[in-house]
Amino acid sequence: MKTGFAGRLLGLAAGLAIGLLSTAAFADDPVQLTVWSDTVRLPTFAAYQAAHPNVKLNVVTVGDGLVSKLQIALRAKSNVPDAIFMADVNNAALLATRQTNYLMDLTSAVPADKQAEFYPNANVPCMINGKLMCLRNDMAHFIIWYNKPQLDKLGFKVPTTWGEFEKLGSDLVALKQGYFLGSGTEPYPLMDMLVSAGCDLALPDPAKADTLKIDLTTDACKKPAEMVDRMLANGSLSKFSTFEPAFIQQASAGKLVLLLGSTWFAEYVIKPTYKFPEKVLANALPPKWDDQQQPSTWSWGGGTFGGWKDSKNPKELVDLLTWVATNVDSQKNAVTMPADKPASIAWGEKLKSDGYYATDNIFDVMLQAAAFGNPGYGTLRVNVGDAVAKVVTPQLSNGSKLVDLLPALQQELTNSARVNGYQVEP
């Protein structure tokens, strides 16, 4: 078919018009940001979306294996998300290396007043060699959780020092009723007890880049280790791990009087798994050693939000990260205690009217304890929990002493640190 000159001109004009129209439409299009979230954080991103019509979030649900999936995306250079939720605090360390240079430096991008809103030490798991590489979502510090009516009935007080904690254990054992104070083999509570007296269990040296302090030969390590050994020997700490069926059976049978657990333990372990009934559970500040002014407490978890350093829309991205971590209206509905203090106070309101607990100061204790968070709880390329699980937990369960296992743990941590490119100092 032959097309005349006029026809071609008309076609050209139409094409141009469509082109112009579509550019105009693009200019009004919202900014696209791809987000990798876990299922729990979906409502948070939905809330952001609802409040920000200028941004179009493309939320992808990524469960386990975030780092693996991100490695593939980065290697393929396609479908790299702009923002991610990291459920494991160690994720950030793995995503800010020479090999995997994903995370955006937020040190000066996030407003200083917003950064100041976080609890002290809350953003340590986001600090990598002095730079803020992510924003902490939730707190997960260890506190004491206990069965209040049980403890009252038996006539004991909540321990405030580790000495009282051990004494309570032996007093309970003397009753021969099978009462106990939690697990003495589970890696994270073990780490909490070890670090409580100032043991250098692979803690970052804030003054030097990529340097870890690993020294388990000190009294600060031996003192808690010996306590754990005595408590495992008399049965006041269980040889079972926190989630083992035998532990759960005893805990739900009312034998678990008190334990050290992180802030999320009540809602996600004690209530659903240990089946503590209503008006039973109370909490208290973590114990301190006699020679300490205040307790020093470790954490178990706490997620973080991070952004992609090569995102096409860095301004909107930083806004998104700041919003999801600090927006009071959104974070007050979060499932775990927000790391942003104002948001967490709003969040804590609902705990006061929660009929489940035996006391109404549950949140006050969590808030007060947040100040005692150990500044060494950071993000590492070494998985200390895995190391403890490998060289300590099985051996403890089979009758070894923690004090005797410290050299092996030191060796494992030192080796892991070096393989992962850290300098190790005693």
Added chain:
Amino acid sequence: MTAAEIAGGASQAARRPAASKKRRRSVLVSYLFLLPYLLLLLMFGVLPVFYAFGLSFFDTIGGVFWWFTNYQSALADFRLSASVINVLTYVVIWVAVTVIGVVALSLMLDSIGRRSATALRTVFFLPGAITSSAIVVLWLFMLDPLVSPFQPIYHLLGWTSRQNVVGGLGFAGIFALMGYFAGSGGWIVVFGGSLASVPSELNEAAKIDGANRWQMAMLIKLPMIWRSVGLMAILSFAGGLQIFVEPQLMQLGGIQFSRTDWSVNQLAFLYAFSQGDFGISAALSTMLLTASIAIALVIIFATKFYKID
């Protein structure tokens, strides 16, 4: 070959052009049928191997060729020797248990009634139908003295927690048991076929000569199927060196069972997908593949596996 001979050969070929053309066409057709498989093998089997091999000599971030640096880093890793020992222990236990168990069961099944043997073979095959990932979850229950059907045995041994059981059996022992129950059923079916192909005259002659069931199994049937046994051992060995899923999934039982660096393959995975160091990962994978191939070749040549009697 002399020129005359070549000429002779050529004239011979020229004398039978039709036959040769036909044969060539049938060869072509066979290749055509093979093509889809060969293409897939090339794309997903051969090319990745060469890609990994090439990658193992590069700094994958800077794209710089740096000879054996990745191999040096991999060999210097303190976890490597431990994982090699783990994997070898596992493979030795697994292959031994599989060879003895599968051969014994197959020979026994061959000496009972055909119908009940078929029924039993199906039963043995069933566990193999479950994927290894599901088997790990199942085993975590079986290993717990509180809920396991083997509770009396565990208690007899003084094992009261899952940790005791895992410590007592060892990771290698547990994975070998998992592997045995997952894989043996298929081989029992294969051996059923091999044993059925043993000529019945042979069995009858042995019976007439007064051989009992034990003698028939050990002296008549076993020598007839040893080649299948060898094949099973080689495949199990090569497959066993690649163990990954079982130790990787043990963390489902809790962090105290988590061993992300138990096997060599896991180590390669850690390097690539945790640290983002694809070069060292490729070096580890290349070494693992080389070891598997070398061991398989040694076994094949030492046993003259492909020699036709």
